[in-house]
Amino acid sequence: MQRSEALTEADRLMTICNSCRYCEGLCAVFPAMEMRRAFTGGDLNYLANLCHACGACYVDCQFSPPHEFDVRVPSVLTRVRHESYADYAWPRALAPLFRRNGLAVSLIAVISMAAFVLGFVAFNDPAALFASRHGLGSFYALMPHNTMALLFGAAFLWAIIAIIMGARAFWNDIGEPSSTLTRSRPLLRAVRDAGSLRYLDGGGVGCYNEDERPRDTRRFYHHLTFWGFVLCFASTSVATLYHYLLHRDAPYPLWDLPVVLGTLGGIGIVVGPLGLYAAKRRREPAMMDGGSRGMDVAFLAMLVLTGATGLALLVLRETSTMGVLLAVHLGAVFAIFITMPYGKFVHGLYRFLALLRYARERHGA
Ligand code: SF4
Ligand code: SF4
Structure with missing residues (x-):
């Protein structure tokens, strides 16, 4: 080839x-x-x-x-x-679309999903869109929980399958045997190196950006983004358990676990990506690849939009803006799900697999 x-x-x-x-x-x-x-x-x-x-x-x-x-x-x-x-990427035909037009495709996905939710509400009960609501279950007056679960469950399942297929192709191409995936020592070392972003430190002094003075800001913002994403995922998982096991509907009180996790996570995925974007803008162009910028910016923008609309929803959930905010928030989450396998999101998984191979060939014969 x-x-x-x-x-x-x-x-x-x-x-x-x-x-x-x-x-x-x-x-x-x-x-x-x-x-x-x-x-x-x-x-x-x-x-x-x-x-x-x-x-x-x-x-x-x-x-x-x-x-x-x-x-x-x-x-x-x-x-x-x-x-x-x-x-x-799997299916491969979709990848160039996201690579060339990452931001545009993501925004189209957000707008389409938001339009779908708004249209759904307007079709069933136009007054519901701008009504103020209080208490449990108010989100589902706009779209029933089962419809939401079906839509987002399908998008999430698609993303998981596509990501697994991509990781499998990467693993096969680098020629690593599947037995490495079950070896505890390389796995532990790779988890530690990936979790600490060990190699984002310029050999111990920090990352280089606009000049020759290394700093650790990129690593800091990268950690904020990663842990923000994890906390948001944890918040959604706990809320799902509340719904199906405890039969408690969202929105939850401010002190409740899904809200606490979601608030901290939301702050992480707003502040972290904004910090990474600012560092990217300041960075010496010779150290970057201009052709990859759209894909990077698309992922950061989707994270910020998801976090910002989620936090706004928390503050304004009992006002008449809740309907529109919820639609845009759901649109952003949906866009993240469907673009995940074709953009910057997969770098975390491929990097982890590369670190796993490195741990095996360097330390864990
Ligand atoms: S190869 Fe990559 S990680 Fe290693 S020193 Fe160069 S830029 Fe840093
Ligand atoms: S050629 Fe340059 S980048 Fe490569 S090892 Fe030597 S000093 Fe480092």
């Missing part, structure tokens, strides 16, 4: 780096690279997904531009990484 331009360039850079090896202490990419003399497409995708784009190897490199070797490891590995999301 013919290699893409990005893979060809990554191969050239890894061959130069393999002779130089100056950066071997910075992250997992260089030790993993040193275990190989030649690089298959799967190897390069593995190395690209090990890279956390901290920028240290660009700043430290004596061959980075204006040197004629033009070594730009962070930007080239970023491009390979983003291409790998499309290469492994």
Whole structure:
């Protein structure tokens, strides 16, 4: 199969780096690279997904531009990484759509879903849309719980199946046996390295952004985003258990577990992505891949929209704006579900799998 331009360039850079090896202490990419003399497409995708784009190897490199070797490891590995999301996506035909027009597709999904909810309400009871409501079950006056569960359950199931199929394709392409998935030592090491974002630290000093002074802000905002997402997921899961096991309908009191988890999570997925976006805007362009920007921004924007509408819903849930806010919030959640397998979301899973392979080949023979 013919290699893409990005893979060809990554191969050239890894061959130069393999002779130089100056950066071997910075992250997992260089030790993993040193275990190989030649690089298959799967190897390069593995190395690209090990890279956390901290920028240290660009700043430290004596061959980075204006040197004629033009070594730009962070930007080239970023491009390979983003291409790998499309290469492994399932069904593959959908991937280019999201890659080229990530933000537009996500916004269309939000608007379509919100329009569907608003249309559903208007068709059944137009007055319900702008009515103020209080107490348990008021959300379901707009759309019955079972309809909501069916719609979102189907979108979530689709996302899970597509993500598993993509991860399977990645795992097969990098040539790792399935037995690695059940080995406890590499698994524990990979969980620790992924959970601490160990390689987003520029070799211990922090991430490089607009200048040569490293900082830890990207890691901080990345943690906020990740844990915000986890808390929102936990909030939805607890609310589902409340509904089916305890027969308690949303919205819940402010002190109740789904609201506490959702509020903390909502703050995380608003502040974290905004911080990451600000860092991205300040970043030295030579360390980034311009072609991947749309996909990155789409994911960050969807998270912010979901978090902001969720928090607004919490504050305004007993006012006449609740109907419209709920529709936009549901639209944003739906857009996240359907775009998850084709965009930036999968980087967490592929990076974890790359770290698992690295832990196995480096430490856990
Ligand atoms: S990035 Fe530059 S300094 Fe680092 S290993 Fe590669 S060629 Fe050497
Ligand atoms: S950008 Fe950072 S994580 Fe990526 S290869 Fe360079 S040093 Fe490693």
